[in-house]
Amino acid sequence: MAGKLQNKIAIVTAGGSGIGAATARRFAREGAAVVIADLSGSRAERVRSDIVSAGGRAVAFKMDVADPEAVEATVKLAIDSFGRLDILFNNAGMAEVSLIHETSLESWQRVLAVTLTGTFLGMKYAIPVMRRQGSGVVVNTASISGIRGDYGMGSYNAAKAGVINLTRTAALENARHGIRVNCVCPGAINTRVAEILGKGHPDEFRQRMGAAHPVGRMGEADEIANMVTFLASDEASFITGASFVVDGGVTASTGLPQMPGIQS
Secondary structure, eight states: OOOTTTTOEEEEETTTSHHHHHHHHHHHHTTOEEEEEESOHHHHHHHHHHHHHTTOEEEEEEOOTTOHHHHHHHHHHHHHHHSOOOEEEEOOOOOOOBOGGGOOHHHHHHHHIIIIIHHHHHHHHHHHHHHHHTOEEEEEEOOGGGTSOOTTBHHHHHHHHHHHHHHHHHHHHHGGGTEEEEEEEEOSBSSTHHHHHTTTOHHHHHHHHHHTSTTSSOBOHHHHHHHHHHHHSGGGTTOOSOEEEESTTGGGSOSOOOOTTOOO
16 A cells, blocks of 8 residues: 655655654655755664665755755755655754853854754755645644743744744745645654753653653654654645644643642
C-alpha cells in the first residue's frame, strides 16, 4: 500500500537529529525522497544512511539555515537529485538563555538569524519552485514559546512568534498558487535540547519539563513527526495558515493553581 507521501520530494532542515531526524525517517517510510539538511554533515549522513538502508531515498547536505547561499543550494540539490520539490519542513531553530537586559546584540541576532530568518530563507527559495509546479507544502516549526512567554528566553520567544505570523502571511500569499503553509507548535520535546539547556543535568531538566505538562512527561520527536507528516500529506488539503499545538496540554491551562477541595 502506498504511503501518505508516495513519490513526494521533501527537504528537512535540522534533519540530523531530534524532530528533524524523526520526521525525515517518517517521510521516507511514507514514500517520500528526502534531502536531509543539517549544520552537522555527519548527523545528516547518519540519517541518510538509515533511510537508504531501510530501502528509502535520501541525500544529505551540510547546511547553515542562516546562510542564504546554502539554503538556495539545498533547494537546488532537491531539484537536481529528484526533479522537483513538494515539501519543505523548516525545522531549524536555536535558543540562548538570558534576561532581556543582559542579552548581547550578537546573541539576539544569532537566535533570530537561525530561528526566524532561516525559516524566511527556506520559503524564499522553495516557494518559487512550488509556484512553477502549481503545488507544494511548507511546514514550519514554531513553538508554544511563540504563543506564551518564557522567563529568560526573550529572543527565542520573539523568533518563534515571528515564525507563527510569517506562516500566516506566506499561507495568504500562496494559497491561490496551490501551496499550503502551516506550522506546528511543540511543547518540551525529549531531544538534544535536554543536554543543551539542562547545563550538565539533563535528567533533572527532563523531570522538571515533564512535570510541567499535564500528561506528566515531555513529548517525543516521533509525536511531532506525526503531526508534520499529516500537514505535509493530502489529508490536510484544506488546511493552510494554521498553527497546531502539540504540547501535552501545557497551553490548555491558565496557569492558576488547582481550586481547593477538587480531587484530581
